Amino acid sequence: MPTLLHLDSSADLRTSVSRALTARFATTWTEISPDHLVVQRDLHLDPLPHLPTNALHWAPRLRTADEVVPADAEQLQKVLIEELTNADVVVIGAPMYNWGMPSTLKAWIDYVQVSGLTSIIDEPTQPLAGKPVVIVSSRGASYGAGTPGEGTDFEVPSLVQPLGVAMGMDVTVVTTELTLATRLPALNPFAGQAADELEKAAQAMVDLARKLGAA
């Protein structure tokens, strides 16, 4: 059965744009057929503990003799990687917090990006290569070429590097900007642009879910 792994990390449970968009993706996915399943993991409501030891960065065979991993952390890492492995498609809600990802999402990345297990370090180990992952990055201001924020989006590259490059997943990034246009007086003039961007992103969720769910 085609399975979507639906991850959210927004700390906003009321007005989150990233949550609205990933929900749109998940709803479209389930509407394709009764066979289309969704596994949901809310990294904010059910947060992962920070990585208890750097030994978790390494496949067990690559750990040094004196690197000890607590059994519960080992088990959690196994569960998270299995969840990712079992998904056909992944959608990740990734609001930009202070030019990067939320700490909840970074904790997840640090559990699943494992040298010699999910990414290449000494042997060609990339079991998740080719798996489609859709990153939904919502951000308060503008970061495109020619805008004041140009060059300061460190979130998308920080996600593409481990998921797309190291793990070889097939990453699609959907951004929606100016989410603070209605909140900050200085950005009010861009409210129309923000609404247009949001509408386009919502349509992208529908189109991507249908396309990836039909594959």
Add this chain to the structure above:
Amino acid sequence: MPTLLHLDSSADLRTSVSRALTARFATTWTEISPDHLVVQRDLHLDPLPHLPTNALHWAPRLRTADEVVPADAEQLQKVLIEELTNADVVVIGAPMYNWGMPSTLKAWIDYVQVSGLTSIIDEPTQPLAGKPVVIVSSRGASYGAGTPGEGTDFEVPSLVQPLGVAMGMDVTVVTTELTLATRLPALNPFAGQAADELEKAAQAMVDLARKLGAA
């Protein structure tokens, strides 16, 4: 009394390079005079909870009427910002994990980078402007110009943007590369270079601590 805030975030308590370097900084600091104090916060051993609500990104005056912040989170944010405010100099141990900072350090950034309180959003609010902060970024491989990792260090810019640009602090970055040279066979040929880099970084700790501690 000249106070150093000493932050560590490495999840490695045995062989951490960033911990060794920040410790060198702190030791040098205390050796300047008996008046030189160190306040230590270990973000790994005493981890901060992930941000419970995005309302903490905003100064209280800028929160919307329906944004509620739990009292303990509000208090924690206040303590962290006071700690930073009361420090004359800050040293941050920031090992690179998966091309970015550890989630423990991102959680700290998200508590202290607050629009309208520690950074400018509508009024010129930058109470920490000019405070010296030394970022110690240790990384397993090489990320300089002409190396395979060129363009994929997303950690340093993710730290400089909130601390240096938004909050206006006076940031100095010290990097030490190839910390995995003795662990990974492919990097073994660079062990000498790694040792040289580490020695230079250790000397930079001593020089910076003396310079900033004498100011």
